[in-house]
Amino acid sequence: MTFDYDLFVIGGGSGGVRAARIAASEYHARVGLAEESRMGGTCVIRGCVPKKLMIFASQAGALAHEARGYGWQSADAGPFDWLMFRHKLDAELTRLEGAYTGGLVAAGVDIHKQRAHLHDAHTVELADGRRVTAKHILIAAGGRPQLPGIEGEELGMISDDLFLMEKVPGRVLVVGGGFIACEFATILQGLGAHTTLSYRGDAVLRGFDGDMRRNATEQLRVIGVELRLPSTPTKLEKRDGGILVTYDDGATDQYDAVMFATGRTPHTKGLGLEQAGVKLGQKGEVVVDEWSQSSVPSIFAVGDVTDRVNLTPVAIREGHSFADTVFGAKPRKVDHRLYGAAVYIRPHEVASIGLTEEEAAAQGPHEVYEASFRPMRSLFAGSDARAVMKLLVDAGTHKVTGCHIFGPEAGEMIQLVAIPMGMCATKADFDAAIAVHPTLAEELVTMRRPTRHIGGAHPDKTVGSA
Template sequence: MSFDYDLFVIGGGSGGVRAARISAGYGAKVALAEESRMGGTCVIRGCVPKKLMVFASAAPAEAAQARGFGWEDATAGNFSWDAFKVRLDAELNRLEAAYTKGLEVAGVNIFHQRAHIVGPHEVELADGMRVSAKHILIAAGGRPYLPGIPGDDLGMISDDLFLLDRLPGRVLVVGGGFIACEFSTILNGLGVDTTLVYRGDKVLRGFDNDLRELLTMQLADSGIHVRLKQNPARLDKQGDQTRVTFEDGKVEDFDAVIFATGRAPYTKGLGLENAGVTLAPNGAVAVDEWSQTNIPSIFAVGDVTDRVNLTPVAIREGHAFADTIFGNKPHNLDHGLVASAVYTRPHEVASIGMTEDEAIQRGGVEIYDTRFRPMKSLFAGSDARVMMKLIVDEATRKVLGCQIFGPEAGELIQLVAIPITMGATKEDFDLTVAVHPTLAEELVTMRQPSRRHEAPAPA
């Protein structure tokens, strides 16, 4: 059977672009459809603009630290959202153009419009044009969702933060995950009176318990009004403000409410039912370890599959798909060992592998950890403490996990992820000569376990 394309990709985010570009490099005839801006969530409304805003928001704290080092007149001055926004928009435009050019140079045919599936080998574009493809790859990503309370349409989602004409004077951030913690840090650092409300007893559900406790305390210590075990029940318009009624009956007015309560796979309206593609209960595309759906010609990568919803994972999934289908180099991605970081300030949260909570359940594990006041902030007068933790298998001596709370923890976890992924043992860490004075030297100087978690007794 003859097809218009060897591969048709729906979605121009990180995973879809990587799959399209690598597949085209193998000689495949490839097309890609993107209904919004090229680059997807990460480039346009996620990782990149968020990290740039984190950098901007850190200036007041950095100025305060500089005063601790003798720069008596150091100050961050007045922040101009307008000036920052101009530079931010220019950078996102540059990145979007680079993504587009990369595809064009590779020979990918780009359709700047929405596409949906008509059948196992057929796609229809928004303008009515239909094309056929031997393989179809769904890489439509995810979208923030509202919590379903009365008046939630009066609130914003995380995407909206990058589109604001001006910063609000007082904001309520709803949620306790990555996005809620990072956005609270950003807004607080930019001078916005910020309240974070979360239904749990501490933020970052699913992370190591020590990391959760430390970040919850840091958010409050930095000036964010942290309200735990609480949730908004409804929103109402009150003049230029939004009136929030909480579940405990309290009522307050805010200039803006941002819902950071989660993201859902963006599969609605993609026509997957037309091809008989199986979806998970939350709408995610169900795939196997090769990113293949129950329909042999249709694959999916990235957040739309709701496996590990991180940009580098989507990229690796897309690359593995291209290598397997068009490069004669079959391989897939092990989702069991993926590092992640939460870009809060002054300290970040970073993790790879097993948490201590998981270690307790598993047993047969040693915990090596340390807490200390780092040289730089200590000298400047800060009481902030760093935490580092290694989780080690007692029998094999392999390092099963690492948890870090400290400055630039994301940079540290990227490096320590390499030996952990390679299967390094605690003794391999011990043999490594420390670089002094650094934060990271603590990872190779913890000699004695702080505690052990015994293996469960045989049944």
Template structure:
């Protein structure tokens, strides 16, 4: 059978763009890509990039406070001008989108700026009614913000909307305790909004190391966020130009805006997968094997739509590995362990790689090397904010199982720590590394004695069996 293309990619985000560029530009495949929105996907247009720029903008108040501690009398951040910032932000995102499009075109990829759905194992239907055939189809449509399923939920904003606001809300409610909710609450309070954050759990950042979760929870309150834990919402209503929120205790409050940051769902609805026999998981994620191949041999999927590890670098690596495997004659799989991640809070970030202390304890014996201290820079200015450094080590092999950092620029530090941990470094390797002084990161190579040891408890009946 003759196909229009060797590969048709649905989705112009990080994973889809990388797969298309490598397949076409490096391996000579005939490739097409369809994107219904803006090229670059969630990370570039409505996620990582604009969020990080807003984090930078939001730290001016903390920096001014710190400078006063260093003797700069009257140091003030001044008034934040949202329209000026938003204009610059829009220009930057337009620039990046053009780069993504140009790089695809240089690689020889044919671009369709419209929605595409799947007709069968080798056929894609475009929104204009035309159909294209391909030997292989790659689904890289990512995810979309999830809503909580309560009356009036449509009155709330999703995380995408934050970057489109004409003006900042005076009083805002952020709902959720994950990294998106925590980062947005940090941003909004830093930009001068009266920010309330509610979360149904007892500490934010579920899934991270518990000690770091506790420190992040304290920091959010410490920078002025009204953080309310063990709280749920039951209803939203419009009252004038505000949104009235009813909580689970039947109390209610009015806000200028409510932002849902309650997770993301794979964007598989209406994609036509029911026509193909592609298996989905209970949450709508596409089920794939270690090669990113679905239950239909000609259809593959990468990135957040598979709900494996929902991070941009993971999607890029999966897309690249797919292209090398299918079109480059180099079979490559992606290891989904020891993946570093960071949450960009202020003043201190949270960053991790490997096992948490709780995961390590559940697996077996573990030595915990941990320290907390006030870093030189902020301590001198009068801040009580503390840094945490933690290494988890398997006693029998001395292998470092995990690293957790809560502090300034923790994201930058964890990227470098991830390299030796991915290589299987031991605690002795860390100890043999000379410290750089004075830095916060030197603590990673100067902790000589474990602060505690956890032993795996074996039930008596199992031990005597």
């Protein structure tokens, strides 16, 4: 059978774009791609990139305060101009979208700026009614925000909406306790909104290391975010130009805006997957094997639509590995067991890779190396904020199995830690590295004795670090 394309990709996010570009430019495949919204997907247009820029913007006031601690008597950030920032942000996102589109065009990919869905295992139907055939089809449609299913939820915003606000709300409620909720609570508070965060748990960032969760929760409180823990809204209703929120304990409060950050779900609805025979999971995710292949041999899926590890760099690696495997005759799998992650809250970020302390204890005997200290920069300016560095080491093999950092630019540090951990470095390998002084990261190579033992018959003891 002759096909119109060797590969057709549904979705123009990071994973789909990488797969399309590599297949076309490196392996000379005939590739088509359909994207119903803006090229770049969640990360570039509605997620990581604009959110990080908003984090930077929200810290100007804190930086001005720190400058006064260094003798700058007239340091003052002044009032924040949201519309000026938003227009500049829009221009930057348009530039990035152009770069993504330009890369595909240069690779020879046919771009269809419209929605697409499956007609059968080798046929894609476009929104304009055209049908195209492909030997292989890649689903890379990403995920979408999920609402909590409460009365009046249509009055609230999702994270996408924050980039389109006409002004910063005076009082805002953020619902959720994951990294999106924590980051936007940090942003909104920093931009001048009186921010409340409501979460059903007693500490934010479920799934992260327990120490990191406690530090992140306390930091939100210290920067002025009002925490309602544990607490869940049960109803939203319009009231006097605002939104009246009723909580599960019967309490009520009124806000100018409510933002839901209550999880994301795979964007598979309406893609014709089930009609084509593609197996879906309980959350609607495309069920795939270790090669990203679905239950239909010609159909593959990468990124958030598979609900494996919902991080942009993981989607990119999955897309690249797919192209190498299917079109480059270079079989390559993605190891989903080890990956770094960062939560861009301020002033201290949370960054992690590998096992949490709780997971390590469940797996067997481990040593915990931990340092808690006040960073030199903020200490001098008068801050009491403490940074925390933690290494988890297998007591038998001495392999470093986890690293967790709570501190300034923790995300930058965890990226470098990912390299030795990916090479199965031991604690002795870390100890052999000569420290760069004075830095925060030097603590990772100067902790000589464990602060405690977990997960086995070791006596629980606490000692200092060298």
